[in-house]
Amino acid sequence: MSIDLVPIRRAIISVSDKTGLIDLGKALAARGVHILSTGGSAKALADAGIAVTEVSDHTGFPEMMDGRVKTLHPKIHGGILARRDFPTHTDAMSAHDIPGIDLVVVNLYPFEATVAKGADFETCIENIDIGGPSLIRGAAKNHDFVAVVTDASDYAELLGQLEANDGQTTLAFRRTLAAKAYARTGSYDAAISRWFAGQLGQEYPQRLTFGGELRQTLRYGENPHQSAAFYTTGDKRPGIATATQLQGKELSYNNLNDTDAAFELVSEFDRPAIAIIKHANPCGVAEGDNLLDAYTRALACDPVSAFGGIIAMNRTLDAATAEQIAKLFAEVVIAPDADDAAKAFLATKKNLRVLLTGSMPNPAEPGLFVKSVSGGYLVQTRDNGRIAQADLKVVTKRAPSEAELADLLFAFRVGKHVKSNAIVYAKAGATVGIGAGQMSRVDSSRIAAWKSADAAKAAGLEEAGTKGSVVASDAFFPFADGLLAAADAGVTAVIQPGGSMRDAEVIAAADERGLAMVFTGMRHFRH
Incomplete structure (x- = not known):
């Protein structure tokens, strides 16, 4: 039996990313919520003057094995997983002195960031969270009675729920959080499995998993009757996923697809180069002594098709080139950087999207290319062949x-x-x-x-x-x-x-x- 409003009386907080932690802890404490916590989270809360009970004091069992075993205890998981409407569950809680836990706030060890930094094998292994996913999955399964928060961006909505419902959360909110929680543990496990397969040299393991984080819900897809969204994988390859948008309208599905094609193309060249792309195909590409020379020659190849295109370059955009680009109607300009004068020229074109990536991708770098087909995916390595x-x-x-x-x-x-x-x-x-x-x-x-x-x-x-x-x-x-x-x-x-x-x-x-x-x-x- 599902219950709509459930009060939060006890919470467990264990976060690697401590953004917003203190404000959350103070707000929960002000409502009389009993807070359980571990390690660095417990210390941060206590240092801020927030009453907190260490998990080891709650369980009567010390943390051990360098912190690998701390929340993996029946008194924690029983408090999370127990259904409050099953007498056998509540009887077991009473018999074994297991208080209910109504809120789980957990974000995971930074495995993806650790891999991205190029850490060694053992360091990556130690950044695989075990207790965190267990807490998250348990709370999400029992969302009829437990709220689970895995993202600091949801703290405000949680507190809003408590304010609006006299310290309680609604079933609809808990279900939304549960879905988000499973998506997080799923993408986390996907990142681990793909990294591990790479360590073992398994290019195509028996089970291939993908994870992504929503970056942007798009206005529509290739056509207005199609819906679309942009997800990022955490891959730090310079490009549309890492770029900062300086100005212009929201990027569309076609903008993103074409801009990615343009930037990958222009990364192939060592000399200053410009690529002008339309519908994922180049309509002009040139190298030059400088960007202006390259742009002039690239545009000359097919100036008609260049109208409304994507312009990519492999050098910092300078004022002289920006001035010429500003004369053409273009959808997107993407570059590793731009000087202040160039930014000023492009700012006169308010609808022009300008993306700066910080650096260029390596065209020889390996990677996977994935395409969906009916009933599955086609997966191949990126075409990094060079002659x-x-x-x-x-x-x-x-x-x-x-x-x-x-x-x-x-x-x-x-x-x-x-x-x-x-x-x-x-x-x-x-x-x-x-x-x-x-x-x-x-x-x-x-x-x-x-x-x-x-x-x-x-x-x-x-x-x-x-x-x-x-x-x-x-x-x-x-x-x-x-x-x-x-x-x-x-x-x-x-x-x-x-x-x-x-x-x-x-x-x-x-x-x-x-x-x-x-x-x-x-x-x-x-x-």
């Missing part, structure tokens, strides 16, 4: 020049972040045409060339940027037609993975057109 000049195999009669090699590597690195079938034309460290997401690779080649010609015409240039460029393909050319379309667009060199049954045909076509071509042996499908 260097030494990895290239020249397969044509003509070898590429040093300038062509530099552009080939640049184009292939961009192509890794373009939806397949991906074709990237590049010249002098900048994209000059991009074909993305087509069902046929030859269509990607043609579309990229066509867009390059349009951009050149709009800029008043006599010839398309593809003239004298190189081309990268994310996967092999299954037929020579895609390569020939690129040759017709004016390319001089080609980079592709190789591995087609018709490689010989494609190589012969390249030789016939006088092209240099290299194979990477690595493809970059992106779906």
Whole structure:
């Protein structure tokens, strides 16, 4: 039988994060609540002049084993788990002198933060909480009679409940807290299991668990009829999850997805670089001597598509670049940092979202990529493959020049972040045409060339940027037609993975057109 209003007469408080602890303790004590506590929490409460009973005094059993055993006692768990409406439970409480505990306030040892700091194995193990999850789960199970608080942000609502209900909590509130409590222990265990699997080198353990914390409930998903939310995992990889938003409207689902794609792409480059993204695909990418140079050249690739796009950079945003960005309608700007003058320029665009991450992600860092499918998840490692000049195999009669090699590597690195079938034309460290997401690779080649010609015409240039460029393909050319379309667009060199049954045909076509071509042996499908 569920009871709506339950008074709080006795509470146990054991928190690692002591935010708000003293104010909570004072408010509970003022209502005559008997407070049980342990270790540092008990000391902090006592030092603040709040009456508190050590758990060891309550149980008559000392803490032992360096604090590993303190709350794991029948007098604690019996007081939490006993149903007050079952005579057998209340009789057992009386027989064994087990007072009821009506409120459990616990937050857990900082396991996730300890791992994030790079602590050694033994330190991480010692930061696995045992008593805390047991208290939380017991209280959540018995939420008909016990309130459980696992987050300091809920203290105010708890005290509001007590104020509104004469020292009592409602069943609806206790159920909300219980659901939150199980979510917390679930995500905590998920973090531990994934860390442990990593320590053992188990890339894909028998059971794979994920945990996340709600960062933001979004207005809607990809489309207005879809609901959406943004959860963070605690991974400290610099990006949208770690960024501070300086200004602008609330980020949408599509903003977050596109901004993540843009920042991951621009992290690939060592020189100052800009990536302009639209619908998770780049419409312009360039390296330069400085950000302004890179931005100008990235924008030139496809200025029409850049309208309403995402702009990412791998250097601190400076005033000169910010001034030019402010002239374009963009949705988001993301950078590791920005100087004061740049911030002032962007502030004139009040709706522009500006995100600063503090640093850049490492493109070679391992990680997992997860995608939901009906009935499960597809899980793979992050595409952190990278090709260097030494990895290239020249397969044509003509070898590429040093300038062509530099552009080939640049184009292939961009192509890794373009939806397949991906074709990237590049010249002098900048994209000059991009074909993305087509069902046929030859269509990607043609579309990229066509867009390059349009951009050149709009800029008043006599010839398309593809003239004298190189081309990268994310996967092999299954037929020579895609390569020939690129040759017709004016390319001089080609980079592709190789591995087609018709490689010989494609190589012969390249030789016939006088092209240099290299194979990477690595493809970059992106779906």
